[in-house]
Amino acid sequence: MRSIHIILASTAVVLTILAPLARAQQAEEETPSYTLITDVNVFDGVADRLTPGRVLIEGNLIRAVGPNVETPDGAVVIDGGGRTLMPGLINCHVHLALPDAIANVESKLLFADVVLGSQLMARGYLMDGFTTVRDAGGNVFGIKKFIDRGLLPGPRIYPSGALISQLGGHFDLRNLTQHKTESHMERIGNIAICDGVPEVLVAARRNFRLQASQLKICVGGGAASDFDPVDTMQFTADEIRAAVTTANNWHTYVGAHIFTPQAMHIAADNGVMVFDHAFLIDEDAMKKVVEKGIFLVPQMNGLSPELLRNPILGPVNLAKIRTVHGQAGDFVALIKKFKPKIVFADDAFGTEDVVFKQRRYELGYRASLFGNFETLRQATSAAGELMALTGPRNPYSGKLGVIEEGALADMLIVDGNPLDDISVIGGTMEWFDAPPPKPIETIRVIMKDGKIFKNTL
Ligand SMILES: [Zn+2]
Structure with missing residues (x-):
């Protein structure tokens, strides 16, 4: 009796799931x-x-x-x-697999919660007009497949796969007493904590086996983490090169979470082609960025004083953000002076209501800094150029971000x-x-x- 109930119940579940799928296929x-x-x-x-x-x-x-x-x-x-x-629109830095505050994803969400949250976020981006996103770290491979097959609504996704970070680095988000094997985020494929060249190679190759279109590594501290000050350099040149060599062997690129000019020189000299955030860049590093054709992917909301009112940030994170704001200089003036390749990004994560608000604010705030046309260019044709940097690993053959x-x-x-x-x-x-x-x-x-x-x- 019990098994019949289970069968009936699961049949009902399957039918409920399949009905919209059948409709989507029909529409196609x-x-x-x-x-x-x-x-x-x-x-x-x-x-x-x-x-x-x-x-x-x-x-x-x-x-x-x-x-x-x-x-x-x-x-x-x-x-x-x-x-x-x-x-x-194209958003060049999202985290579909972070559908809640990071600490909650690590300790409170089952993988199914993450996947369903990703699905809501993906639909939210599409229905706000974002037809393409570059996912800057997280396990989005499953949801991407369902979206690409037309079975779920969502944008095109350029997945980076598990975010590659050193122990104690920006994406080592475990609490102080956790050991390496205890990380939920690592088990579900959102992050890969690697030390030494062999471990970086394994993580990079695993991401490409899962069909990542590019890699994302952390080469310096960040604000959303608790144990790594923003000024820290993360990964050695050898470890960075291990990721870059793997990506280049797959004919695509590595992007890096990065803030300081010191980290930028090492990353640029070792072949990293995308700098995410990049707020502390100086003239010298900017010249190298322009010379090497490196893309800058800053979420401008990260420089907004409004960010300090973000309810999910703890005292450690707030202190780090104040440090970045204090040291950032005139980032916008540097961009306007040197005209590097720069694209639109919101770096939003959290529940869907939080993400909605952040991406809409990013559009408005960015336009207040760069003007409407430049903001639109960054979110369309310029971003399309970044998507094309994936070469033969581009999941979508054709040009994006232009009407032509x-x-x-x-x-x-x-x-x-x-x-x-x-x-x-x-x-x-x-x-x-x-x-x-x-x-x-x-x-x-x-x-x-x-x-x-x-x-x-
Ligand atoms: Zn990010």
Whole structure:
């Protein structure tokens, strides 16, 4: 009797799970081969102005853009009504597998909780117009597969896999009495604590075996951890090179969590191509960044005084953030002077309401520092360039972040002009005081890979 109950109960569960899956598959089969969007003003991700025209999508690619694009037989026509059409947004530093405060992920969430939280976060990014994310550390391989198969809503994901950190480094998030084998975050594949070249090689190779598109390592201290001051150098040059050699053998790159110029010189000299955060950069390190074509991926909210009001930060973390703020100098002025490659990122983690608020604040705050056009460029064409740095490990063949012939069909149609008003794509200057997030009504259409995930036209 008991077993029958279990079978019936589990059948019901399976059916409940499979029903939306079947619907999603059906939607995919019904995707028309041609979609023509008429009467839109196009922000192409590159130019600082809108160009009126039409956009033709064939399958998952943009086939034509311009004023005189003809309507193919059988095309589904969407009348843009004079609205703005722009590339889907790209967020270059997210953590889908950190769906709660880090300490909670380590000690209170089962792997199933993490996976379900990731799913909510992924859907949240997509429905806010982010059609692509670079996951900067965590086990997102499973959710990525389901999203890519069209079975769950979410953005394209460029996974870094387990975040590679030394013992006592930024992502060694165990409490003081835990030993290496006791880390839950390590067991579920969110982090890999490695010491010495052989352990770094194992972690790097394991990530690529799981189909990481790039690696992420910690080469210096950070604010979200308890035991490593921000000024510390993490990993030796040999250990950094072990990760870089592995990534280069897979024809892709290593990105690093990094703050200080001292760490930047070592990382740059040993082949790291992406600096995440990078707030303490000085002129000398900036020159090297520009010379080597290294990408900077700062979450600008990390420099905001508002960050000190973040309720999940403890006294140790707050003290570290004050240190960074005190030493950061004029980061924005340095960026404007040297014009390095720089892309959009929010580095949000936590429950979905927290993540929502942070990514919308990041858009608004960044626009207040760099202007709307530059913020949009960083979140579209510039970010697309970073995605392409994965070379043959790119999970999605095609160009991202631009509206042009041959690019992947990821786009938004929005009311108003985001070049004039960043709030039409959700940008706001309210962070912790913001009301509970609601869907962004001015985003009217969300298309990813030629498929429509929202259409309120
Ligand atoms: Zn991060």
